Amino acid sequence: MLKIGIEQEDSQYSLRAKVFQQLEEDILDGKFKSGDSLIETKLSQELGVSRTPIREAIRQLELEGLVKIVPNKGAVVLGISTQDIEDIYTIRMLIEGLAVRWATEKINDEEIEKLKESIELSEFYTRKNNMQHLQRFDSRFHELIYEACKSKPLKHVLTTFHHYIQKARMSSFAAPGRASDALKEHKAILEAMIERDCDRAEKLMYEHVKNASANLIKAKKQNQN
Amino acid sequence: MLKIGIEQEDSQYSLRAKVFQQLEEDILDGKFKSGDSLIETKLSQELGVSRTPIREAIRQLELEGLVKIVPNKGAVVLGISTQDIEDIYTIRMLIEGLAVRWATEKINDEEIEKLKESIELSEFYTRKNNMQHLQRFDSRFHELIYEACKSKPLKHVLTTFHHYIQKARMSSFAAPGRASDALKEHKAILEAMIERDCDRAEKLMYEHVKNASANLIKAKKQNQN
DNA sequence: AATCGAAAAATTGTATGAATATCCTATCTC
DNA sequence: GAGATAGGATATTCATACAATTTTTCGATT
Numbered sequence: 325m326l327k328i329g330i331e332q333e334d335s336q337y338s339l340r341a342k343v344f345q346q347l348e349e350d351i352l353d354g355k356f357k358s359g360d361s362l363i364e365t366k367l368s369q370e371l372g373v374s375r376t377p378i379r380e381a382i383r384q385l386e387l388e389g390l391v392k393i394v395p396n397k398g399a400v401v402l403g404i405s406t407q408d409i410e411d412i413y414t415i416r417m418l419i420e421g422l423a424v425r426w427a428t429e430k431i432n433d434e435e436i437e438k439l440k441e442s443i444e445l446s447e448f449y450t451r452k453n454n455m456q457h458l459q460r461f462d463s464r465f466h467e468l469i470y471e472a473c474k475s476k477p478l479k480h481v482l483t484t485f486h487h488y489i490q491k492a493r494m495s496s497f498a499a500p501g502r503a504s505d506a507l508k509e510h511k512a513i514l515e516a517m518i519e520r521d522c523d524r525a526e527k528l529m530y531e532h533v534k535n536a537s538a539n540l541i542k543a544k545k546q547n548q549n
Numbered sequence: 550m551l552k553i554g555i556e557q558e559d560s561q562y563s564l565r566a567k568v569f570q571q572l573e574e575d576i577l578d579g580k581f582k583s584g585d586s587l588i589e590t591k592l593s594q595e596l597g598v599s600r601t602p603i604r605e606a607i608r609q610l611e612l613e614g615l616v617k618i619v620p621n622k623g624a625v626v627l628g629i630s631t632q633d634i635e636d637i638y639t640i641r642m643l644i645e646g647l648a649v650r651w652a653t654e655k656i657n658d659e660e661i662e663k664l665k666e667s668i669e670l671s672e673f674y675t676r677k678n679n680m681q682h683l684q685r686f687d688s689r690f691h692e693l694i695y696e697a698c699k700s701k702p703l704k705h706v707l708t709t710f711h712h713y714i715q716k717a718r719m720s721s722f723a724a725p726g727r728a729s730d731a732l733k734e735h736k737a738i739l740e741a742m743i744e745r746d747c748d749r750a751e752k753l754m755y756e757h758v759k760n761a762s763a764n765l766i767k768a769k770k771q772n773q774n
Numbered sequence: 775a776a777t778c779g780a781a782a783a784a785t786t787g788t789a790t791g792a793a794t795a796t797c798c799t800a801t802c803t804c
Numbered sequence: 805g806a807g808a809t810a811g812g813a814t815a816t817t818c819a820t821a822c823a824a825t826t827t828t829t830c831g832a833t834t
Contacts, residue, residue: 601819
């Protein structure tokens with residue numbers, strides 16, 4: 325098994341983190357719909373833990389904007405609408421280019437190696453047509469750049485957004501040819517980064533997000549028909 | 550007393566919210582420095598509440614990126630550096646224009662009235678030279694626009710950032726002439742919005758944030774000398 | 775004197791109990 | 805019959821108790 329430096333999920337350490345992940349996934353996947361209310365006792369029975377970790381996880385979801393807490397009444401799911409996802413792509417078009425620009429200015433050899441590795445693995449799984457793993461390393465490419473840009477606020481916002489749109493990305497990859505196009509775009513971006521060409525890297529990333537967004541909207545229209 | 554529609558702080562309702570606000574403020578104000586560890590029992594004694602609300606607040610701070618939680622070990626303060634604040638201004642230059650563009654497209658009469666009101670109050674306190682209240686309504690102008698852009702993700706990120714840089718803004722206003730310049734810029738932005746001139750509003754907001762950023766950096770340099 | 779290790783202290787993680795607020799419903803009044 | 809109201813049920817909030825883990829202390833051994 326290839327050893328890669330994907331950051332460990334802290335879910336193995338605390339119930340709270342597990343519950344948080346579970347609830348977040350359930351909301352993003354639509355198992356909890358907007359307007360559903362999260363009852364502590366019910367959840368604690370379903371998940372087999374006490375109310376304490378449940379409460380802490382719900383409080384975190386509130387700060388993520390995924391639920392709304394009304395004092396003394398409880399938490400209702402807000403979820404993410406397709407409009408939210410479109411907005412996120414629009415925002416990413418504006419700032420993900422900045423991230424790759426800063427990353428290009430500040431990246432070190434080790435980080436470049438990791439980027440290369442993520443692209444190699446993406447190629448591997450593209451050929452294998454394994455969408456699950458493909459998305460994983462496609463995601464990793466972006467998150468490595470967020471890390472490499474060395475800006476806490478920029479990394480924070482992009483990571484959060486990236487997390488939100490995971491589900492949308494999945495269906496986006498299903499479009500024929502999109503996966504290999506995205507891979508080509510990633511390669512071009514990395515090439516520009518290695519040549520320390522900030523302008524080109526920024527422009528390429530802008531185009532990449534724009535293409536992904538266009539692809540997503542196209543896929544959405546097709547689903548409606 | 551003039552009745553204005555500032556959203557209520559929910560701190561009056563729950564201990565957790567109070568603790569969260571307190572800790573957040575202490576971190577942003579620098580009372581807790583980066584690297585400090587937050588001990589639950591110590592905080593619970595100092596604030597006179599049990600550990601439960603403390604824990605919940607700390608978990609929220611983690612999601613805001615203000616503290617880092619190491620499982621079974623505790624929470625350490627991360628805080629906000631001056632570099633973080635500069636980065637936030639750079640990001641805002643890119644996306645706050647988008648917010649005002651969307652707001653211009655979607656704003657209704659009631660929201661325009663609120664913007665007018667916030668500007669009138671800013672004028673009042675500018676003449677009075679009351680910086681505390683001035684900042685309050687300057688902030689309100691921006692937050693009304695975040696609300697009016699009707700995009701949950703955009704509002705979320707800008708509100709968070711705005712919150713982070715409160716302290717920096719305060720010192721920025723102290724620069725002679727900056728407060729009245731900012732007010733003029735706000736007026737121009739609102740005018741463009743009322744005329745439904747998206748392009749102009751967007752450009753003016755970009756310039757506004759750019760000016761604020763430049764002013765901040767200038768003030769920072771002066772403080773160093 | 776330095777190091778290792780075990781016991782003790784400190785701290786976090788989880789569960790549960792007590793108090794309070796809200797909601798629902800049945801009953802009463804007009 | 806419609807609306808108000810009281811009371812029980814339900815859920816949240818906060819506190820506390822207990823468990824698990826980490827850190828510190830301190831003494832024994834090399």
